[in-house]
Amino acid sequence: MTDEMNIADYLAQGGRLTNPANVPPRYRAELMKLMSIFVDSELAGAAGFADVINDGPGIKERIAAARIVLEKTDHADKVLRLMGEFGANTDRYVGHHPWTDRLPRDTAPGSARSAHDMRLSVFNYPLEGWVDAVVMNLLMGHAVSVQLEDMARVTYQPLAEALREVLPVERRHTELAEEGLERLTAEGQGAAIADSLSYWRPRVAAVFGDPSEERMAQLQAWGLRHASAPEMRAEWEKRLDAALTRLGLTETA
Amino acid sequence: MPRFHELTVRDVKKTIRDAVVVTLEPANGESFDFIQGQYLTFRRDFDGTEVRRSYSICAGRGEGVLQVGIKKVDGGAFSTWANEDLQPGMVLEAMEPMGSFHTPLDATAQRSYLGFAGGSGITPVLSILKTVLATEPRSDFTLVYANRGVNSIMFREELEDLKNLYMGRLNIIHVLESDAMDIDLFQGRVDAEKCAALFEHWIDVENVDTAFICGPEPMMLGIAKALKDHGLSEEQIKFELFASAQPGRLARKATSAEAGTQAARTQATVTLDGTTRSFEMDKDLSVLDAALENAMDAPYACKAGVCSTCKCRVIEGEVEMIANHALEDYEVERGYVLSCQSYPLTDRVVVDYDQ
Numbered sequence: 001m002t003d004e005m006n007i008a009d010y011l012a013q014g015g016r017l018t019n020p021a022n023v024p025p026r027y028r029a030e031l032m033k034l035m036s037i038f039v040d041s042e043l044a045g046a047a048g049f050a051d052v053i054n055d056g057p058g059i060k061e062r063i064a065a066a067r068i069v070l071e072k073t074d075h076a077d078k079v080l081r082l083m084g085e086f087g088a089n090t091d092r093y094v095g096h097h098p099w100t101d102r103l104p105r106d107t108a109p110g111s112a113r114s115a116h117d118m119r120l121s122v123f124n125y126p127l128e129g130w131v132d133a134v135v136m137n138l139l140m141g142h143a144v145s146v147q148l149e150d151m152a153r154v155t156y157q158p159l160a161e162a163l164r165e166v167l168p169v170e171r172r173h174t175e176l177a178e179e180g181l182e183r184l185t186a187e188g189q190g191a192a193i194a195d196s197l198s199y200w201r202p203r204v205a206a207v208f209g210d211p212s213e214e215r216m217a218q219l220q221a222w223g224l225r226h227a228s229a230p231e232m233r234a235e236w237e238k239r240l241d242a243a244l245t246r247l248g249l250t251e252t253a
Numbered sequence: 254m255p256r257f258h259e260l261t262v263r264d265v266k267k268t269i270r271d272a273v274v275v276t277l278e279p280a281n282g283e284s285f286d287f288i289q290g291q292y293l294t295f296r297r298d299f300d301g302t303e304v305r306r307s308y309s310i311c312a313g314r315g316e317g318v319l320q321v322g323i324k325k326v327d328g329g330a331f332s333t334w335a336n337e338d339l340q341p342g343m344v345l346e347a348m349e350p351m352g353s354f355h356t357p358l359d360a361t362a363q364r365s366y367l368g369f370a371g372g373s374g375i376t377p378v379l380s381i382l383k384t385v386l387a388t389e390p391r392s393d394f395t396l397v398y399a400n401r402g403v404n405s406i407m408f409r410e411e412l413e414d415l416k417n418l419y420m421g422r423l424n425i426i427h428v429l430e431s432d433a434m435d436i437d438l439f440q441g442r443v444d445a446e447k448c449a450a451l452f453e454h455w456i457d458v459e460n461v462d463t464a465f466i467c468g469p470e471p472m473m474l475g476i477a478k479a480l481k482d483h484g485l486s487e488e489q490i491k492f493e494l495f496a497s498a499q500p501g502r503l504a505r506k507a508t509s510a511e512a513g514t515q516a517a518r519t520q521a522t523v524t525l526d527g528t529t530r531s532f533e534m535d536k537d538l539s540v541l542d543a544a545l546e547n548a549m550d551a552p553y554a555c556k557a558g559v560c561s562t563c564k565c566r567v568i569e570g571e572v573e574m575i576a577n578h579a580l581e582d583y584e585v586e587r588g589y590v591l592s593c594q595s596y597p598l599t600d601r602v603v604v605d606y607d608q
Contacts, residue, residue: 010470014477016492019292019352021307085351157492158353164488 011223016157020086023156027222031156032086034224035079037120038151039093042076044123045140047099048133055130064176068137071169078162085158102126109202120207122200131189134180135196139204141174142239146232147207155223181247193249208233257296257346258283260319265339268407272324272373273336274311279319280344287350289314289384290377290465290493293321294348299330306331309376309467309493310350311408313383322407324373354493355381356463363391364462369443369476371399371468375407377493378467386419395424395456399443399468402432426455443472448479458483467493519570519597524605525549534597540565540572540604541592551592551606563592569603572596 007017007024017023023031050069056062076094084090103124110121122140127133148170152163184193210216210229219225227235259280266274277293279285292309306329312320325336354377366385370378375398382394400406406427416423427439428447434440438450452458464480466473473492480490522531523544534543541563544551551563567588572595577585592604 010474013474014481015470015474016477016494018354018492018494019307021292021294022494153487160487161353 008221011155012221016155016160018157023086027224028086030219030222030224031154031159032083034151034154035083035159039076039080039083040099040119041123042072042079043094043099044119046070046072046076048102048123048127049137051100052127052130052133055133057130061130061180064180065133068173068176071173075166075169078166079159082158082162109206122203122207125200125203128196131184131192132196132199134177134184135193136200136204138174138177138181138243139197139200139240140207141170141177142243143204143207143236144170145174146236146239150226150232153223153226178243178247181249185247185249190249197244197249205233205236208236257348258285260285260345260347262339262341262343262345264341265335268322269405269409271336272322272407273339274320274322275335275339275345277319277321277345277347285319285349287314287319288352288355289380290354291350291352291380292377293350295331296346297331297334299334304331309352309354309380311376311379313380313387315384315387322373322376322379324407352377352493354465354467354491356491358385358388360388360390362389364389364393365457365460366392366394367456367458367461367464367480368394368396369399369464369466369468369472370396371443371472372401372405373407374467374469374493376467378465379408379411381465382423383415386415386422393422393424394419395426397426397428397443397448397451397456399428399430399472401430403429426451443468444475445479445482446475448476449482452479452483458485461485461489463489463491465491465493470494516600519599520601521597522569522601522603523547523549523551523565524603524607525551527607536597538596539593540590540595540597540602544592564589565592565604565606566590566608567595567602567604570597570599570601572602572604573598 007022007027011017017027020028046069049065049072053062053065053069056065080090080093083093099119101124103126105126105128107125122136122143127136145167148163148167152160152167154160154163181193208229211219216225216228260277261280262275263278264274264276266276268274287310290309292307294305294307296303296305298304308321308323310320311322312318323332323335326332366382368378368382378396382396385392385394396412398406398412403409412425416425427434428443429440430442432440438447438455441447458480461480464476464485466476468476473494477490477492481487517536518533519536520531521534521540521543522529523540525544528549530547530549532543532547534540534547538546541551551565567590572590574585574590574595576594577591590604592606
């Protein structure tokens with residue numbers, strides 16, 4: 001009963017790591033990165049959305065926006081707590097970054113991260129009003145689902161469990177965005193929606209990034225990543241286009 | 254950040270020849286609530302080196318007692334000390350209970366649980382089964398418990414008592430590796446094949462709601478495979494891995510010969526919050542750890558080179574940053590490093606946290 005095996009073999013055969021004490025250093029570093037990208041993105045996303053709550057045209061819209069802010073912050077908390085088990089200073093973490101910071105609106109789409117936190121690049125761009133926020137939420141919502149479905153299979157069991165709880169709530173946020181766009185379309189906001197779609201589509205597409213081939217192979221071997229960026233981006237395009245078709249929205253390229 | 258708390262040792266009891274059950278009580282009367290299946294991380298100084306080890310709680314949640322099981326590991330500083338020198342009245346330091354090797358309980362639920370334990374992997378499983386049986390009066394629990402021989406079965410008597418207490422709801426199957434058993438099925442290793450055989454007549458695997466597995470890696474893989482082959486989903490299978498792969502130090506890359514010397518130590522000068530301190534440090538130590546060891550409250554969060562909280566600027570000398578997941582290239586060019594990932598190359602290093 002005393003056999004010990006190589007952790008990479010163990011993971012390759014479907015094993016799970018369960019707490020910080022049995023996570024090897026390099027795996028840990030990559031896992032921490034995954035988790036901090038998630039946490040920072042949720043915090044930055046929530047912070048950006050908090051600013052547009054009062055742009056909501058009616059009380060229902062404001063409730064929906066406030067709920068999204070609350071729940072995204074809660075999701076950050078769930079994963080930050082796991083980082084805390086690795087020794088991360090969770091109290092300091094949240095206050096350490098200016099989550100509302102954004103680049104100028106006309107910054108070119110790209111996947112370079114900001115220098116001080118690990119948020120996905122898309123959260124570096126500012127929202128401009130209600131229609132813009134709803135459009136971004138729809139586009140990013142589908143991207144989040146595709147990415148979280150991959151991440152929920154992660155070999156670090158506590159993170160997989162946390163993300164399985166997060167996923168249905170994030171999906172609901174995307175539904176709220178679709179419902180919101182339906183109303184905005186009916187109110188004749190088609191032109192503004194089209195503008196926002198063409199602004200956000202390349203910026204959201206850029207969140208699907210592959211690390212170098214070598215690192216990607218390592219991440220896959222450790223079960224920290226599964227699908228490649230092109231695969232995930234294609235799945236996102238498919239879901240997004242289906243949603244836009246449902247809404248009767250055609251993008252002006 | 255998790256803090257360490259003082260726990261007074263109330264009792265140390267041998268359960269088998271090389272394992273003890275340690276009963277603990279928070280020293281200052283604070284509550285130390287745990288969830289079944291969680292573990293405590295202890296720290297202790299051994300000849301100037303801090304050793305941290307995690308041990309699972311073996312008590313049930315409602316038992317009103319905090320107990321961990323510590324099996325002696327060959328060459329293990331902490332476990333040997335706990336087995337040989339730990340006495341009632343001594344004070345241990347531990348972080349609050351952690352771990353997610355548990356599922357939510359519901360007093361009205363009628364569930365079937367299946368637990369697999371290998372050797373000292375019994376400790377969290379024991380905590381879970383005691384809590385489940387006490388909290389969910391309509392649920393049942395089947396334990397498959399693998400050991401080398403009868404003499405190495407931890408908690409053997411306690412398990413017998415529990416079987417009598419929860420007659421009909423707790424089923425225990427001992428599988429022994431070396432001792433002869435009346436039935437072949439109960440002898441040998443618990444692997445996928447053995448599980449499949451057990452699922453044929455002895456365990457109603459179709460109706461299992463959740464399976465808990467704690468033991469050595471190959472055993473867990475075999476069991477998980479068998480469970481999946483028999484229809485259990487990923488969500489229904491809970492792993493708890495031994496701490497056999499306790500994190501060691503990341504191997505350092507070969508250093509460039511011209512930059513440093515063969516000297517094992519370096520003279521470090523660190524500026525933090527406007528205060529500058531100098532000390533000699535080991536080149537095998539990260540700049541961050543050296544600062545912390547020298548009582549400087551250096552900032553850090555993830556210690557994985559991720560969060561950049563530990564960023565500092567190298568003013569003089571050279572360090573090797575073995576991982577960087579946070580700093581941009583231009584910052585590195587300007588001399589910024591993640592101190593938790595940086596090891597001195599030169600015999601003198603000056604860094605500044607304030608820049």
